[in-house]
Amino acid sequence: MKYDFNQIEKKWQDYWAKNQTFIASNTSEKPKYYVLDMFPYPSGAGLHVGHPLGYIASDIYARYKRHKGFNVLHPQGYDSFGLPAEQYAIQTGQHPALTTETNIKTYRRQLDQIGFSFDWSREVRTSSPEYYKWTQWIFIQLFESYYCYNDNKAKHINELIYVFSLNGTAEVNVACDDDVETFTAEDWKGFSSEKKQEILLKYRLTYLAETEVNWCPALGTVLANDEIVNGVSERGGHTVVRKKMTQWSMRISAYAERLLQGLEGLDWTDSLKETQRNWIGKSVGASVTFNVFASETKSHAEPVEAPHKIEVFTTRPDTIFGVSFMTLAPEHELVSKITTVEQKAEVEAYIEKTAKRSERERMADVKTISGVFTGAYAEHPFTKEPIPIWIGDYVLAGYGTGAVMSVPCGDQRDYDFAKHFNIEIPNIFEGVDISEAAFADKEKTVIGNSDFLNGMNYKKATKRAIFELEQLGQGEGKTNYRLRDAVFSRQRYWGEPFPVYYVNGMPQMIAKQHLPITLPEVEKYLPTEAGEPPLGRADVWAWDTESNTVVSNDKINNTSIHPLELNTMPGWAGSSWYFFRYMEPGQTTGAESKRDAVFASEDALKYWENVDLYIGGAEHATGHLLYSRFWVKLLKDRGFVNVEEPFKKLINQGMILGTSAFVYREENTNKYFSKGLTEGRKVLHIHVKVKYVNASDELDIEGLKNDSEFGEDYAKAEFILEDSVYKVGRDVEKMSKSKYNVVNPDQICVDYGADSLRLYEMFLGPLEQYKPWNTAGITGVHSFLKKLWKLYVGENGVNVNNAEATKDNLKTLHKTIKKVQEDIEHFSFNTSVSTFMIAVNELTAQKCTSKDILEPLLVLISPYAPHIAEELYNMLGNSESIATAPFPKFDPSHLVESSKNYPISFNGKMRFTLELPLDMSKDEIEKTVLAHEKTIAQLEGRSPKKVIVVPGKIVNIVE
Numbered sequence: 001m002k003y004d005f006n007q008i009e010k011k012w013q014d015y016w017a018k019n020q021t022f023i024a025s026n027t028s029e030k031p032k033y034y035v036l037d038m039f040p041y042p043s044g045a046g047l048h049v050g051h052p053l054g055y056i057a058s059d060i061y062a063r064y065k066r067h068k069g070f071n072v073l074h075p076q077g078y079d080s081f082g083l084p085a086e087q088y089a090i091q092t093g094q095h096p097a098l099t100t101e102t103n104i105k106t107y108r109r110q111l112d113q114i115g116f117s118f119d120w121s122r123e124v125r126t127s128s129p130e131y132y133k134w135t136q137w138i139f140i141q142l143f144e145s146y147y148c149y150n151d152n153k154a155k156h157i158n159e160l161i162y163v164f165s166l167n168g169t170a171e172v173n174v175a176c177d178d179d180v181e182t183f184t185a186e187d188w189k190g191f192s193s194e195k196k197q198e199i200l201l202k203y204r205l206t207y208l209a210e211t212e213v214n215w216c217p218a219l220g221t222v223l224a225n226d227e228i229v230n231g232v233s234e235r236g237g238h239t240v241v242r243k244k245m246t247q248w249s250m251r252i253s254a255y256a257e258r259l260l261q262g263l264e265g266l267d268w269t270d271s272l273k274e275t276q277r278n279w280i281g282k283s284v285g286a287s288v289t290f291n292v293f294a295s296e297t298k299s300h301a302e303p304v305e306a307p308h309k310i311e312v313f314t315t316r317p318d319t320i321f322g323v324s325f326m327t328l329a330p331e332h333e334l335v336s337k338i339t340t341v342e343q344k345a346e347v348e349a350y351i352e353k354t355a356k357r358s359e360r361e362r363m364a365d366v367k368t369i370s371g372v373f374t375g376a377y378a379e380h381p382f383t384k385e386p387i388p389i390w391i392g393d394y395v396l397a398g399y400g401t402g403a404v405m406s407v408p409c410g411d412q413r414d415y416d417f418a419k420h421f422n423i424e425i426p427n428i429f430e431g432v433d434i435s436e437a438a439f440a441d442k443e444k445t446v447i448g449n450s451d452f453l454n455g456m457n458y459k460k461a462t463k464r465a466i467f468e469l470e471q472l473g474q475g476e477g478k479t480n481y482r483l484r485d486a487v488f489s490r491q492r493y494w495g496e497p498f499p500v501y502y503v504n505g506m507p508q509m510i511a512k513q514h515l516p517i518t519l520p521e522v523e524k525y526l527p528t529e530a531g532e533p534p535l536g537r538a539d540v541w542a543w544d545t546e547s548n549t550v551v552s553n554d555k556i557n558n559t560s561i562h563p564l565e566l567n568t569m570p571g572w573a574g575s576s577w578y579f580f581r582y583m584e585p586g587q588t589t590g591a592e593s594k595r596d597a598v599f600a601s602e603d604a605l606k607y608w609e610n611v612d613l614y615i616g617g618a619e620h621a622t623g624h625l626l627y628s629r630f631w632v633k634l635l636k637d638r639g640f641v642n643v644e645e646p647f648k649k650l651i652n653q654g655m656i657l658g659t660s661a662f663v664y665r666e667e668n669t670n671k672y673f674s675k676g677l678t679e680g681r682k683v684l685h686i687h688v689k690v691k692y693v694n695a696s697d698e699l700d701i702e703g704l705k706n707d708s709e710f711g712e713d714y715a716k717a718e719f720i721l722e723d724s725v726y727k728v729g730r731d732v733e734k735m736s737k738s739k740y741n742v743v744n745p746d747q748i749c750v751d752y753g754a755d756s757l758r759l760y761e762m763f764l765g766p767l768e769q770y771k772p773w774n775t776a777g778i779t780g781v782h783s784f785l786k787k788l789w790k791l792y793v794g795e796n797g798v799n800v801n802n803a804e805a806t807k808d809n810l811k812t813l814h815k816t817i818k819k820v821q822e823d824i825e826h827f828s829f830n831t832s833v834s835t836f837m838i839a840v841n842e843l844t845a846q847k848c849t850s851k852d853i854l855e856p857l858l859v860l861i862s863p864y865a866p867h868i869a870e871e872l873y874n875m876l877g878n879s880e881s882i883a884t885a886p887f888p889k890f891d892p893s894h895l896v897e898s899s900k901n902y903p904i905s906f907n908g909k910m911r912f913t914l915e916l917p918l919d920m921s922k923d924e925i926e927k928t929v930l931a932h933e934k935t936i937a938q939l940e941g942r943s944p945k946k947v948i949v950v951p952g953k954i955v956n957i958v959e
Contacts, residue, residue, distance in 0.1 A: 001795070003790075006750070009115065013867075026604050030070055035062040046744070048744060050655060059116045067886060068887050074116075074117055075122040075124075083219070115755070124581050129516040133516035136496060137598075139569070142206040144158075146159075166185055175253070207251065210245065213242070220526060222245065224623065242354070247489040252630045256481035263277065275621045276625065284479050285478060286475050287475055291379045292310060292376055292378050293386065308334055308337060312403045318464075322407040322409045325417075328374070330355075382472075390417075394417075399484070409425060491534075492534065493568065501562045522535070536566050542563055577632075577635075605640075614647040625647075625650075661741070666684075671719075674719075674722040674726045675697075689704070752782045756782040762833055787844065807894075809843065811895060812839055821887070829864070836864070859885045859886075862882045870882050914934075938957075
């Protein structure tokens, strides 16, 4: 019987779907295990062979856990809001919902084709109103919460209102904006409703504020830092500038310490944890306040007409006597207020130039030295000396206070800046040369030019400096975090609408029972001519507070009918909580939760708790992971979930790289030279589609010339051959449509089968590493599967029987059980594939037909190659799916050696081997060897002079 993998795989995929084999129960008595993949964005291009890598790994582990007796939840869904679908809608006029639905169908077909054990009954789509109803609801919970530092948790805003009504701001210790005002309980009671709302907005965990954002004029939207590459938008390569806009923001900074501490209990890699620690960026130091004056010569008794103060945060307050100048971020709010008339033009030109650089660029650029003097000065807190105030783009408005006290003798960048602009550098450290190679460190003894720091070490000087600053009222000890509040508004159409309407400019939340607020129809998906987001084009986008419905804009009267929010939420909104929605079955039908108070039933949340294993790309090391951790902590604080962290164990899979192909065009000609003919010529390397290149790197010239995608680029080209063929160049790069090196898994499944694809992707190398794809290499694992088939099936059918397993059979099986179990537990899937190959080779050589051996071997292989395992398991007489079979138990006794295959040597040269029991004595070994027919033949009647026996090792006969 032939191994017909196409028929077999279709058969079992249909069986799994019909029998709902992988549906998880919320009431099982088995222990639970929740395996999750970072869900895909369904692009129009579909999957390439690099995408399934993590899915295959998670599927192996999910199947393994089912074999081990766990109730496994392994769901899948789609992160289906996003900019690519919107850009396609702008180009074609087609509604994003239609293209998204088409793309999802393609993804679903491809995922099913590869044989994943997903519980599709729990599918989620972030763009489904039944789903984003709850994203809107979570936004409302954030709006209705504040963060109390005394209790170290979020609480309902009503509790803060109650505190204000009793004591005002007297004893409030909460997360809030920097510019909050103080007031008494009587003041609070006397404030108007609108005034109270304005005050509370500065305390809420989601709030409106004017924020510096990455604005992309071409796309008409704000971009997150991770959507910008080399200063331009990742999507389309458009210019990005810094701009101030009123945006919704999330007060994630309130959770900085808990996000930091929460990492300790997670089973994540050290590098991933360190990435998050660096992003959170905890620093302990001091806040120092500098008074600002108009000029260097102005009397310090007479500050400028509108006195200003600059607050800085420093981890080295002991170096305060080394401050030579101050540097503000170009976006700092004081820049326009303190810049002198003489410096105004230069400062404004510099600010305009800086606005074109992203924050990421500015952080990464440590070589460029640029800045402008404002003309203003600050007063040193102790010496009262004037300190020049500069602006420089190496200081960011969103980090710390957007201002630094620059100490050239303690910081390389400050030193370079001072040298470049010829700013005086005082030496405050005894015996320290002011040079690029000699800077003060934390172990140096501080001398300074002040008695109170003289002779102190770093720690004592830091404490004393803070104390003296506090006495002056110009500083205090402080812990600072680099983590900034997250901008949450996007000027896009294809995203979650905010459940917000405005009364007299103040945001109001729409009650839960009226959710979801669904996206309105618009004529096109571009910003309005007035610069409003695309929702500004909607004709029906106003909220009627009496009927609690969305009504026509022309009915707005600002009494009962009010304008709705025009921005939409960012892509990370829906992905920050989707793992909880999977816990409730029946989402594909749009069914509500069993308990309509929250996004999943209380029983489901209690049973599944959180994700046991999460697999996804390293590009989400900060954004997605931090935001989801933040939201889970908020939901825990407010009593909606029972866990503090969403993901117990996290693995970042590596990337499968594509092998690109190049042709070589001679500059200024239409001649393409084969690779071996390019030496000494000026040629351009041009990517071509890998489908036109065979395994010998030979180009199908006619195929390339007839490809309509390239027009006449190649049709009229002259190809210069070597040895009658055109040889291309090769390079290993990230798979990308632009590099024409994408390999579609559909054709791989047709040509070799999904089981071959699954095995090959695991066989390529360790899960976390980057590895190149080579389609030719898949033939090896495909041959293995055919050999596996032949072990079970002969010309006339199944050749497995009830024959008793031999000692060698049992040894092969149990060493395979041991190795595969260890490999899966350690996510070393590539070595398991090698183990399977060895096992099949050994059992084939042993002519094994024993069902006691071959049936458990199928269970071992089934997580990796489920289709062939199901078919063979069924052919052995099993009516149930192999997915329900228990994992074979390892018996170490079968690996204990009871005999030794001794090399028998004559005068040091081995002549044959002889297997003998390990418990034989030296005398018994010697007698047995001398009596053996091969020994007698070798000696030819001669008596040996000596017989050397080393038990368990060798026998050497000396003649």
